[in-house]
Amino acid sequence: MTPSYSEAGRLINNTFEITTMSATITRDIIESYLNCKYKGHLQLVGDRGPQSEYGVILAAKRQTDRTNALVQLVDRFGEQNVDRGSRITPTILKRGILLLVDADFEDGGLSLHFDGLKRAEEPSLLGDYHYLPVLHPKVGKADRLQKVLLAVYGLALARVQGLRPAVGLILFCESARLGKIRLDAKVYRQAENFLDELRRLQEGSEPPRLTLNTHCPHCEFQSQCRAQAEKADDISLLGGVGVKELQKFHRKGMFTLTQLSCTFRPRKKGKRVKRPGSIRYRSLQALALREKKIYVLGTPSIPRKAVQVFLDVEGNEDSSFVYLLGAIVVENEIQTHHSFWADCPEQEIEVFDAFLDLLASHEDFTLFHYGSYEKTLLQRMKVVVKRKRVVDRALTNAVNVLSVIHASVYFPTFTNGLKEIGRYLGCTWIQANCSGIQSLVWRTRWEQTADPAWKELLVTYNAEDCAALKRVKECVQAIGEAALHRDQGEAYSSASPPVAWADEVVTHTSRREWGRKKFVVEDFDYVNRCAWFDYQREKVFLRTNKTLKRACQKCPTRKKRAKLPANKKVEIKSNKCPFCKGTQIKRLTKSTHSKLVYDLKFTTGGIRRQVICCFAARHWCNACARTFLPKKYKRLDIHLHGLKSWAMYQHVVHRVSLQHLEQMFDDCFGLRVCLQQLHRFKSLLARRYRPTCQLVLSRIKRNKLIHVDETHINLQKGKGYVWVFTNMEDVVYTYRSSREADFLQDLLREFKGVLVSDFYSGYDSLLCEQQKCLVHLIRDFNGDLTANPFDEEFKSLASEFGKLMKSIIATVDRYGLKKHYLHKHKTEVAHVGCALESRVYRSELAESYRTRLIKCWGKLFTFLDHNGVPWNNNNAEHAVKAFAYYRQIADGKMKAEGVSDYLVLLSVYQTCKYRGCGFLKFLLSGQKDIAAFSELGRREHRPVRLEVYPKGFPRQYRPKPIEKVDLNHETESRV
Numbered sequence: 003m004t005p006s007y008s009e010a011g012r013l014i015n016n017t018f019e020i021t022t023m024s025a026t027i028t029r030d031i032i033e034s035y036l037n038c039k040y041k042g043h044l045q046l047v048g049d050r051g052p053q054s055e056y057g058v059i060l061a062a063k064r065q066t067d068r069t070n071a072l073v074q075l076v077d078r079f080g081e082q083n084v085d086r087g088s089r090i091t092p093t094i095l096k097r098g099i100l101l102l103v104d105a106d107f108e109d110g111g112l113s114l115h116f117d118g119l120k121r122a123e124e125p126s127l128l129g130d131y132h133y134l135p136v137l138h139p140k141v142g143k144a145d146r147l148q149k150v151l152l153a154v155y156g157l158a159l160a161r162v163q164g165l166r167p168a169v170g171l172i173l174f175c176e177s178a179r180l181g182k183i184r185l186d187a188k189v190y191r192q193a194e195n196f197l198d199e200l201r202r203l204q205e206g207s208e209p210p211r212l213t214l215n216t217h218c219p220h221c222e223f224q225s226q227c228r229a230q231a232e233k234a235d236d237i238s239l240l241g242g243v244g245v246k247e248l249q250k251f252h253r254k255g256m257f258t259l260t261q262l263s264c265t266f267r268p269r270k271k272g273k274r275v276k277r278p279g280s281i282r283y284r285s286l287q288a289l290a291l292r293e294k295k296i297y298v299l300g301t302p303s304i305p306r307k308a309v310q311v312f313l314d315v316e317g318n319e320d321s322s323f324v325y326l327l328g329a330i331v332v333e334n335e336i337q338t339h340h341s342f343w344a345d346c347p348e349q350e351i352e353v354f355d356a357f358l359d360l361l362a363s364h365e366d367f368t369l370f371h372y373g374s375y376e377k378t379l380l381q382r383m384k385v386v387v388k389r390k391r392v393v394d395r396a397l398t399n400a401v402n403v404l405s406v407i408h409a410s411v412y413f414p415t416f417t418n419g420l421k422e423i424g425r426y427l428g429c430t431w432i433q434a435n436c437s438g439i440q441s442l443v444w445r446t447r448w449e450q451t452a453d454p455a456w457k458e459l460l461v462t463y464n465a466e467d468c469a470a471l472k473r474v475k476e477c478v479q480a481i482g483e484a485a486l487h488r489d490q491g492e493a494y495s496s497a498s499p500p501v502a503w504a505d506e507v508v509t510h511t512s513r514r515e516w517g518r519k520k521f522v523v524e525d526f527d528y529v530n531r532c533a534w535f536d537y538q539r540e541k542v543f544l545r546t547n548k549t550l551k552r553a554c555q556k557c558p559t560r561k562k563r564a565k566l567p568a569n570k571k572v573e574i575k576s577n578k579c580p581f582c583k584g585t586q587i588k589r590l591t592k593s594t595h596s597k598l599v600y601d602l603k604f605t606t607g608g609i610r611r612q613v614i615c616c617f618a619a620r621h622w623c624n625a626c627a628r629t630f631l632p633k634k635y636k637r638l639d640i641h642l643h644g645l646k647s648w649a650m651y652q653h654v655v656h657r658v659s660l661q662h663l664e665q666m667f668d669d670c671f672g673l674r675v676c677l678q679q680l681h682r683f684k685s686l687l688a689r690r691y692r693p694t695c696q697l698v699l700s701r702i703k704r705n706k707l708i709h710v711d712e713t714h715i716n717l718q719k720g721k722g723y724v725w726v727f728t729n730m731e732d733v734v735y736t737y738r739s740s741r742e743a744d745f746l747q748d749l750l751r752e753f754k755g756v757l758v759s760d761f762y763s764g765y766d767s768l769l770c771e772q773q774k775c776l777v778h779l780i781r782d783f784n785g786d787l788t789a790n791p792f793d794e795e796f797k798s799l800a801s802e803f804g805k806l807m808k809s810i811i812a813t814v815d816r817y818g819l820k821k822h823y824l825h826k827h828k829t830e831v832a833h834v835g836c837a838l839e840s841r842v843y844r845s846e847l848a849e850s851y852r853t854r855l856i857k858c859w860g861k862l863f864t865f866l867d868h869n870g871v872p873w874n875n876n877n878a879e880h881a882v883k884a885f886a887y888y889r890q891i892a893d894g895k896m897k898a899e900g901v902s903d904y905l906v907l908l909s910v911y912q913t914c915k916y917r918g919c920g921f922l923k924f925l926l927s928g929q930k931d932i933a934a935f936s937e938l939g940r941r942e943h944r945p946v947r948l949e950v951y952p953k954g955f956p957r958q959y960r961p962k963p964i965e966k967v968d969l970n971h972e973t974e975s976r977v
Contacts, residue, residue, distance in 0.1 A: 026108070026111050026112065026113040027046070027111060027112050027113065027197070027200050027201075027204070028113050028114070028115075029114050029115050029151075030045065031045050031046055031200070032114075032151060032154055032196070032200070033140070033147070033151065035196060035199075035200060036147040036150060036151065036196065037147065037215075037217040038213075038215055038217050038218075038221065039199070039210035039213075040209070040210050040211070040212050040213065040227065041217070041221055041223060042200065042203075043203055043209045043210055044223055046200065046203055046204065049223070050222070051221075051222030051223045051224075051225075051226065052222060053222055054220075054222070054224075054439075055440075055443045056220070056439045056440070056442060056443050057220060057222065059442075059443060059446050060220075064140050067138075067175045068117065068138045070175065071138055071173050071174070071175045071178055072103055072104075072117065072118070072138070072173070072178075074178035075101070075103070075118065075136075075173060075178040075180075076101070076103060077178075078178050079100055079101045083099065083100035083101055084099070084100070084101045084102070084103055085097075085099045085101070085102045085103070085105075086102075086103050086104055087103075087104050087105070087106075088102060088105050088106075089105070089106050089107075089108070090102075090105050090106065090107040090116065090119070090158075090159075090162060091162065092127070092128070092162055092163075095119075095128050095133060095162060095163060096128050096129065098121065098128075098129070098131060099121070100120070100121050101118060101119070101120055101121070102116070102118060102119040102133070103117070103118050104116070104117070104118075105118070105119055107158050107159075107162075109158070109161055111201070111204065112158065112197075114154070114155065114158055116135060116136070116155060117136050117137055117138045117173060118135075118136030118171075118173065119133040119134070119135060119136060119159075120133065120134045120136055120171055120180070121133055121134075122134050122167070122169075124165070125165075126163040126164055126165040127163050127164035127165070128163050128164075132159075132163050132165050132167065133159060133163060133167070134167045134169055134170060134171050135152055135155035135156055135159060135167060135170050135171065136170075136171045136172075136173055136180065137151060137152050137155065137170065137171070137172055137173065138172075138173045139172055139173075148172065148183075149170070149183055149185075149189055150189060150192050150193050150196065152170030152172075152183055152185060152189075153170070153185050153189045153190050153192065153193035154193045154196070154197065155170070156170060156185055156190065156193070157190065157193055157194065157197070166185070166190060167185060168184070168185060168186075169182050169183065169184060169185060170182075170183040170185050171183070187842045188849070191842065191843070191844045191846075191849065194844055195844060195846075198844075212227060212230055212231060212234070212236065212238075213236075213238045213245070213248060214227065214228065214231050214236070214238040214239060215238070215245075219437070219439055220439075234257075234258070235258040235259050235260055236257070236258065236259070237251055237256065237257065237258065237259055237262055237284075237288075239259065239416045240259070240284055240287055240288070240416055240417070241416055241417030241418065241419070242282070242417070243284060247284070253789075259288040259291055259292065260288070260292060262284060262285050262288040263285060263288035263289040263291070263292040264285075265285045266283060266285035266286045266288075266289050266504075266507060267507075268504055268505045268506075268507055280300075280408065280409035280410070282408055283299070283412075286299065286412050286504055287412050289412075289507070290412040290413065290414045291414050291415075291416070293414070293502070294414050294500070295414060295499075295500045295501065295502045296411065296412065296413055296414065296481065296499055296500065296501045296502070297411075297412040297501075297502050297503070297504050297507075298410060298411055298412070298481055298485055298501060298502070298503055298504060299410055299411075299412065299504040299505075300409065300410040300485075301410065301482060301485040301486060302406050302407070302409070302410040302411055302478050302479075302481055302482040302485065303406070303482055304401060304403070304406060304475060304478055304479045304482055305368055305401060306368075306479065307366060307367060307368045308333065308334065308366070309331065309332070309333045309364045309366060309367035309368070310331070310332045310333075310367065310368050310370065310472075311329055311330070311331050311332075311360075311361065311364075311367050311368065311369045311370065312329060312330040312331075312332075312370045312371075312468045312469075312471045312472045312475070313327070313328070313329050313369055313370065313371045313376050313468070313471075314327075314328045314329075314371070314372070314376070314464055314467040314468045314471060315327055315328075315375060315376050315379055316328075316438075316441050316445070316460060316463075316464055317375075317379075318442070318445070319442060321375065321378065321379075322347075323344075323347045323350060324344070324350060324353070324379055325343065325344045325345075325350075325353075325445060326341065326342070326343055326344070326460060326461065326464050327341070327342040327353055327354075327357050328340070328341050328342075328461070328464035328465055328467065328468050329357070329360065329468065330465075330468040330469065330471075330472055331360070331364075332472070333364070339465055339468065340357075340360055341461050341464065341465070342356045342357055343457065343461070351386055351387065354383050354386065354387050355387065355389075358387060358389050358392045358393070361392055361395070361396055362389070362392050366399075367399060368399050368401055369396050369399050369400045369401065370400075370401050370403055370471060370472075370475050371400060371401070371402060371403070371471070372402070372403050372404050372420045372471050372474070373402065373404050373420075374402065376400075377397070377400055377402065380393055380396055380397050380400065381397070384397075403471065403474060403475050403478060404418060404420075406478055407423070407474075407478060410482075411478055411481060412504075413426055414426065420467065420470055420471065420474065421436065421437065421470070423470075423474055424470030424471075424473060424474060426499070427470075427473050427474060427477055427499065428473070429466070429469065429470040429473055430466070431463065431466050432459065432462050432463055432466060433463075436463055436466075441460060441463060444456050444459055444460050444463075445460065448460070477499070481501060484501070485503075488503070565598070566598065566611075566613045566672070567613065568598065568613045568614060568615035569612050569613050569614065570612070570613075570614045570615070571614070571615045571616075571617065572614055572615070572616050572617075573616075573617055573618065573619075574616055574617070574618040574632050574634055574635045574638070575589070575618070575621075575632060576621055576630075576632035576633065576634070579621075579623035579625065579626060579628070579630065580630055580633060581623065581626050581628055581630070582623060582625050582626040582628075584623050584624070584625035584626065586623065586624040586625055587621050587622070587623060587624075588621070588622040588624065589619040589620075589621055589622075590619055590620045590621070590622055590629065591619050593619060593620040593629075594617055594618070594619045594620075595617065595618055595619075595620075595631060595635065596615055596616065596617035596618075597615075597616045597617075597635070597638055597640060598613055598614070598615055598616075598640065599613070599614040599615075599616050599638065599639075599640050599641075599642060600612070600613060600614075600640060600641055600642065600645055600673055601614065601641070601642035601643075601644045601645050602644045602645045602648050602671070603644065604644065604926060609648065611671040611672065611673065612644075614642075616635065616638060618631055618632050618635040639686075641675070641679065641683065643925075643926075643928070644926060645673075645675075646683040646686065646687055647687070647922060647925035647926055648922070649663055649667075649675070649680060649683050650683060650684060650687050650907055650925070651921060651922040651925065652666070653680075653684070653907075654904070654907045654908055654911050654921070655911060655921055655922075657887060657888055657891060659891055660677055660680040660681065660684075661677060663675070663680055664676065664677055664680065681900070684900070684903050684904065684907065685899075685903050686952075687906075687907060687925075688902070688903035688904075688906040688907060689952065691906055691907065691910050691930070692906055693930055694909075694910055694930050694931070694932060695734055695906055695909045695910070697930070697931060697932075697933075698732045698733070698734050698909060698913050698932065699727065699734045701731075701732050701933065702727050702728070702729055702732050702734060703749075703750065703752060703753050705729045705732075705755060706754075706755035706756065706868075706870075707729050707730070707755050707756055707758065707870065707871060708727055708728070708729060708750070708753065708755065708756075708757050708758070709726075709727070709728045709729065709758045709759075709872075709875055709877040709878035709881075710725065710726065710727055710728075710746075710757060710758070710759050710765070710875075710878055711725075711726050711759070711760065711875060711878035711879060711881070711882050712724065712725045712726070712741060712762070712882075713882050713885065713886065713889075714741075715889055715892075715893060715896075715901060716893050716894040717894070717896060717897060717898060717901070718894065718895065718896065718897055719897075722737055722738065722739055722740075722898055722901060723737070723738050723739070723740060723741050724736070724737055724738075724882075724885055724901070724905065725737075725738060726878055726881045726882055726885070727878075728877055728878055728881045728912075728916075729877070730877070730916070731913075731916050731917055732913050732916065732917075732932075733881050733909055733912035733913050733916060734909045734913075735881075735885065735905035735906075735908055735909050735912075736905065737898060737901050737902045737905055739898065741764070742764065743762070743764025743765060743767070746764070746765070746768060747767070747768070750768060750770065753770050754770065755770065755771070756770070756771045756772065756773055756864055756865075756868055756871050757770050757771070757772045757773070758772075758773045758774075758775065758871070758872060758874075758875050758877070758878070759772065759773075759774065759775065759875060759878075760774070760775050760778050760875055761774055761775075761778060761779070761858070771864055772861045772864065773861060773862075773864040773865050773871055773872070773873065774858055774861045774862055775873075775874050775875035775876075776807065776862060776873050776874055777874040777875070777876065778875070779862070780804075780807070783800045783803070783804075783851070786847060786851075787800055790847055793845050793847055793848065794845075795843045795844065795845040795848040796843075796845055796847045796848040796851065798848075799843070799848050799851060799852065802834065803834075803855070806830060806831065806834050809827065809830065810824070810827050810863075810866075810873075811873075813826075813827065814873070819865065819868075819869065819870050819871060819872065819873075820869055821866070821867060821868060821869050824865070824866045825866060825867070827863075827866055828863075828866055828867075831863050831866070835855075835856070835859045838852055838855055838856055838859075839856055881912055884908065884911075884912055885905075885908060888904070888908070892904075910924070910925075910932065913932050914932055914936075917932060917933070917936040918936065919932070919935060919936040
């Protein structure tokens with residue numbers, strides 16, 4: 003059956019039922035739809051639910067406030083200038099009445115009741131004036147929904163007077179004050195969208211999805227919607243889940259709590275978290291509901307003192323008047339309850355003083371409360387009472403139990419409300435429907451009747467809240483103590499609710515994990531160890547397999563390797579005494595020391611190992627009668643530059659890990675180079691070529707074009723960022739501990755060219771000309787087009803921008819990046835930019851892109867005014883990709899010093915690659931300037947020269963900051 007214009011459907015028990023649709027859209031329906039789309043739909047189809055007591059009282063109070071405010075407003079303008087109860091038509095409005103009260107508007111299925119209309123001086127179809135909508139808010143203040151409702155009234159007025167009001171008026175109760183609310187294009191667009199959605203519902207479109215929200219406690223359909231949500235296991239049952247978060251879950255295909263519970267994974271908190279507070283994991287809350295267990299993430303901490311005060315407060319709706327303070331005091335396991343009641347606001351200070359008397363009677367205490375309501379009260383109390391020190395002590399000792407639960411404890415409840423958690427822990431209340439809203443009803447009944455039964459009911463309810471707070475605190479405190487002693491094997495009390503630890507949640511996977519299995523039965527562990535691969539080959543299989551026996555005999559335990567024969571001998575001499583600087587030196591040939599130095603010799607046919615024996619005799623100084631060894635001999639590096647260059651060539655160019663290089667040296671050259679020495683190679687070469695990187699960076703800054711980009715890397719502890727600066731010929735990488743772009747101000751202070759970058763806001767503060775990467779923008783367009791295929795306005799905007807880009811890129815492909823040929827597109831670019839500024843989109847996505855384009859329009863087409871400036875940042879992205887390849891094998895394994903050293907070598911390699919010269923050849927050449935090396939072309943390798951460790955560099959690699967070592971100390975002996 004296809005619904006007609008007077009019919010629509012609604013979802014009941016997962017079935018689509020056809021119901022008769024309301025003929026008109028009224029103010030009540032619009033307000034309901036703004037608060038909850040599903041409620042607006044139910045009212046639109048004619049459903050009505052039982053009104054709650056609180057709703058009846060609130061409606062009566064609002065009507066009284068509205069009547070009083072309108073009376074005062076009429077008195078303010080004068081009865082002769084006011085028209086009452088008229089229907090809004092051009093004829094009525096052309097009369098130019100100063101104020102219209104209780105006016106009605108009906109047009110095209112829309113029926114609105116205006117609280118008022120006020121004349122304003124600005125031309126319209128009515129004449130030299132127009133009217134502004136006046137709204138009395140139901141909530142006592144102007145919020146976002148009231149602003150949109152004013153925009154709906156503005157749209158209705160525009161049909162009559164031909165002008166949308168730029169301002170709406172809010173009528174406040176106190177002295178009939180009119181507050182101005184600005185109505186811009188964005189608010190009107192939201193109002194149009196809401197009206198369009200309501201009209202589509204009138205025409206029979208699919209009803210909105212049921213979603214519970216913060217308006218539910220006040221709604222007449224609360225019981226009906228909650229039952230339906232529980233049956234569907236909807237995610238919106240979780241308290242605090244917003245619309246955007248729900249949409250995020252829905253995009254991932256998660257609609258039920260069971261689906262959400264399967265996505266929890268234990269995560270470690272980052273070392274560099276800047277935002278205070280703790281994240282609340284919805285998936286873990288859903289898991290607690292599914293398993294019916296209390297899950298603990300971290301260690302909840304609650305102080306324990308001899309005196310404990312549990313405070314609960316009852317007040318009016320806007321928290322301006324507190325009429326009941328209840329407290330349970332526990333001292334030496336003796337519990338007493340205290341209640342402080344105020345009949346009227348004038349008695350509030352007496353209640354505060356009585357409560358402070360209770361606190362002042364104890365020297366040291368802990369004040370427990372649930373939520374921020376009580377702490378806000380204490381801060382307000384400090385202003386009006388005289389004993390401010392007692393209030394300060396209470397604030398210092400206050401502990402919000404809810405904040406502890408929010409950070410670490412996940413009860414199997416939909417929300418963290420005191421009633422819900424208390425009922426789970428076995429607490430009871432005097433009535434089943436007890437809540438903060440119901441307490442407002444009881445207080446209103448007491449004010450109307452002065453019946454002591456209502457007061458007694460409130461005092462009992464408050465005492466039960468205090469008792470529930472005490473029970474919740476004891477449970478959380480016990481969980482915290484159990485978490486502290488988990489390592490000692492102390493378990494949580496079995497008599498308490500079941501508790502599980504979030505870091506022990508097993509993530510189900512089909513992949514088998516590496517590691518030694520723990521067996522409960524000791525014999526199983528013995529049998530499992532006997533099945534190990536190496537054990538069976540060396541102890542079992544070789545007894546029956548001759549091949550394995552020979553293989554095991556050929557691989558005996560590692561012995562000390564024989565000394566390698568030297569290819570060459572070099573004597574190290576000294577002509578000056580390090581002590582007295584004398585030159586009368588004699589060599590003592592009978593006392594000789596020697597070292598083996600290793601290098602690689604590169605020829606056209608291959609690479610050979612070279613072992614050099616370096617020896618030095620002890621030297622005798624005739625002037626000071628001391629002996630010494632040459633300083634060069636003592637600081638001699640046993641691995642020469644050729645060997646280091648080959649190792650770092652393999653590591654940087656071919657991304658061979660240092661662990662694999664250790665094995666390659668042994669297999670290919672018969673050299674034992676340990677992992678620690680390879681780390682030292684990287685540090686030494688980085689130290690050697692840092693001046694080369696400075697030369698490259700200075701050339702980049704002198705150029706007229708810089709590409710810049712950044713990416714992150716996970717370190718052993720924390721996280722860092724790698725920045726790349728490049729042009730067509732040079733590349734430099736640098737490491738920073740954060741993504742903050744403040745250092746760019748000093749680094750690029752003298753740069754006068756064009757900076758090509760992505761849309762990261764850190765670049766916006768730079769004063770140089772900028773070209774934003776249009777490829778990034780196109781990718782964003784494409785991603786949002788894929789996610790929103792039915793947004794016609796956004797499609798139109800994307801098509802228009804794509805057409806503009808296509809014409810420009812066609813010119814680039816034909817003539818290159820030449821200003822002479824690209825300048826003709828400036829007119830077309832300016833025309834599209836002006837059109838965007840004057841355009842207003844109803845689609846939020848299209849409007850967000852319009853705003854983004856207008857904001858950076860001057861930086862999107864800078865390349866049209868320059869020669870050789872690209873319209874994309876692919877040059878920098880290509881350079882980042884070279885580091886990203888290495889990050890795949892090194893992510894989370896390095897420290898900041900190691901990353902910085904590697905980036906120096908990567909900068910040299912990428913610059914050599916951009917300039918068309920070999921990285922290994924440059925390293926072997928011994929030169930420091932890549933530009934000079936690439937211009938001179940191929941050079942013969944320099945002869946082998948002995949190398950010494952630089953001053954201040956230790957012989958053993960230390961990733962920590964290097965301490966200065968005294969390398970000038972000489973061994974001496976007197977004759």
